Amino acid sequence: MLVKILICVALIFYQSVYSAKILGLSPSVSKSHTFLAQALFKKLAERGHELTMVSSYPLKNPPANFRNIPMGDVKNKIFELSGYTTNQQLLNFNKGHFTRIKKMYDFGYGQARLGLEDPQVQTLIHSNETFDLVICTVFMNEAFFSLADHYKVPLIGFGVFGANEWTNNLVGNPNPYAIVPDLFLSYTEHMTFSERLVNTIVSIASGLWHNYVHLPRQEKLRQQFLPHTKPIWETLKDVSLVFLSSHPSLTDPRALVPNMIEIGGFHVDAPKSLPNDLQKTLDDAKDGVIYFSMGTNVVGKDLPESHRKALLDAFSKLKQTVLWKWEDDKLPGQPKNVKISKWYPQADLLAHPNIKLFITHGGLLSTTEAISRGVPLIGIPVFADQSLNMAKAQTSGYGIMVDYYNVTFESMNWALNEVLNNPKYTENVKLRSKVLNDRLVPPIEEAAYWVEYVLRHKGAPHLQSARKDLNIFQYLLLDILGFILMVVISICLLIYFVARKVANFFRKKGNHSRNEKKKQ
Template identity: 45%
Template sequence: MYLKTLVFCALLSLCNGYKILAVFPTPFHSHCTLASKLVTELAKRGHEVTYLSPFPKKTQTKNLREISLESIIPVINERKKQLLSLNDHSVFHTVHFLTNMGYAVTEEFYRNENVQKLLKSQEHFDLIILAQFVNEGLVGLAHHFNAPFVLMSSMPLFAWSKFFLTHPAPSSYVPNLLTPYSGHMNFWQRLCNSIYDVYSILYHQWVILPKHNQVIKKHIRGEPDVHNLLNNASLLLVNSHVSANEPTVQIPNVVEMGGMHLEEPKKLPEDLQKFLDGSKDGVIVFSMGSNLKSSDLPRDKRDAILRAFSKLKQNVLWKWEEEELPGQPKNVKLMKWMPQTDILAHPNVKAFVTHGGLLSTMESIYRGVPTIGIPIFSDQKTNMEIAVSYGYALLLPLQELTEEKLSSALDEILSNPKYRENVLKRSKIMKDRPIKPLDNAIYWIEYVIRHQGAPHLRYPGMDLNWFQRNLLDVGAFATIALLLILALIRLIVKLIFNKKVTKEKIN
């Protein structure tokens, strides 16, 4: 009886498990952090997961098969050298940079030898999870394997993504992700935001999507059209939450998973733990994230930062990618890579100087650490504008960074308790949820499979053209009808007037 019970439980587990393909080709560690967390948990819950990633793990996980996309890394590394310069360019230039980078990644993805082997295989998948960034051509995989697909975005959506996914996002209160705006915009900001949105959408629709379409037709049998595939996603997982982002209108098949990667802090290396414990006056953590290198900062900015740090009584933990830092003060400890979220959990950490990436922003909120933001590109400026509006951060643009301004910002963030109080309020909001974000994401992924793609979650507006969703056709009809009525009234009045004049002449 015991053996029969074991066999029954094993069969039951197999019946509940699904075959899932997860594709995250962009070699950004922040993107892959979320993806790795999700696929590992899916595998632990008995699903058979095939994970395509540029950073395959060395250790194996049960039910998880990793396929290497390491050939894509050089494509991004070449472009990473330009990231700091984006700070000096307009939104229009950044749109070009990001969308063309995404196309280059997608093109290299389909050329990858391992991807070609997978496409030629006879494998079946119950669901496909695709990264939603700037790689729309990936949706061809859903057509190839004839499976429903889920999109997962590591940040709130770009303007062009909201457009083709038919996600309501009025330019009046939803800032373009590439602008330094929050949702409370004045007239000129709303005007500029509208221009940026329209330009982003048109450039993506007219220039970038046709390129993705060509890639799909080249590599996917049946030559599907990207425009017909894009808004057929069964589910959209978005890395956002009201604790870190502003509230927005959500449609039924959108699920927020902000903070999914956060968990109880892990044990720190002995030397790092000793450094943090021994910093009785506190510690300032400084990191420009996983894609930007603080060693690439302009020399004058780096020297200004060094001088500001040298005047502190607090110690500084600096993510520095080189072997040495010329002029390194005694109170500064360098680390090429740091377990950032675990460090931020230490009670001696008093402030976080950051580039303002979304994962870093969420980690600072979750751990209750006030921040000073030096945003560079993409969503970082918007993230920091929102952080400032929530009262737990100070903004210091790179162009304006000087020793005096950084010292002043550090003094303010360390001496004024309101920043700590406000970030602790946001932390309570982030943690106060009926279900953990990872569990919520898993539930909805399984829900989509159980309901064969969950087409009932689609709202009717997804089947309308953009001009129909925005009632432009109704507005045009109403305008023409009004003009015709006015013209008719004018004609009638003119006829009556002419008749009266004629009658008076006769008399």
């Protein structure tokens, strides 16, 4: 008994020693991004750390040591400023590779500016509060990173996607264009020549815009709102560690530096009990259930009438029950086998054995939850990384991608019958599910370990790669190649001039000899 008491006291003492004040920043306008961040922040609070989270989406029912600092409605403001208030406008976001790059970074600038202007954020900045660590989502909001320098503490980046340009640059991670597609292209790691050409051009253009347009604008925001901190380029080099919401079962495998940690699937908990009426619907569906949701940014009720009619016509031919996340009280033309709700507990719902298929927009959060639960997909991507995720699902054989502009009765009817009647899709996704869930430790525990590791080792500078200190010319050895080329050219020119001199000498000597002979 005494031993147990001593162990408990030791554990309490250990927890109190390593308890830290952590500032979690999720200024992203995407609710799904904040949902991911909340899962990590809540876990850290449960481990005894004092958590303060800044976001537009406060955590509901937080622990006692979890404080919400709610920002204003940045999402609606930035969407209105950017003109992305409808599904069609979101679709237009992806049109034209180079205009998309500009629109994307303009969106990021507006998001960061509105976030730093928020009264709650300003109050926090000008308070005397201190923290031990800053964790910030990485989504075109680098000006927020300067809060780590403001508090003189280590900084951890939280990547809401897999490894990409935004996260790779923070820790010097390699990003070979031959196998790493741009986040907004619907390519996989196995690209054709033309795809590699397009990917290289788009990736270079995006990188140039990021470094020479986007970051200088973020620096101006830092100078305006956090003028006492060091230049943003120096802060970016100080990032201790980056989490990625990826895993080889979800995205293509990547070479990662030691301070880039994949924790994809960490937010998916053991399934909880469903509401009684929903549980009964699922239990009673002897032919199974199809779940349909277009996520948080794409609004199902705003689908064009032609799309809605095509979907309902296709659903009406099915024997399965369809649960549609529909953001209105009524669904015109609703068949008997279609049930609607403005919200479903998605991750818990997908765990029910009667779920046969998930129709989705293809966001990483949704695809991760589907793979974790072993549910095949039909994806109707709209913008951002959704096409990339569904291209992966299609090539890996656990889903089908339907072009948004080709949502017809024929295309949906074919896709539904293909996935429901061909067992390969369910078999493949269940194999993926085993890979995703076969981890040395649960990914949420791994994430918590690395946060505390950074705290224990005061930023863990020993993990940082020298790559982040090199510019692109140095990293690609273009300066070395240029020097070697200059040496080779110099040697060739020297040989040329020496050979020319020698040739001229012998030519003159020959001419002199001939002239002497003529005189004789």
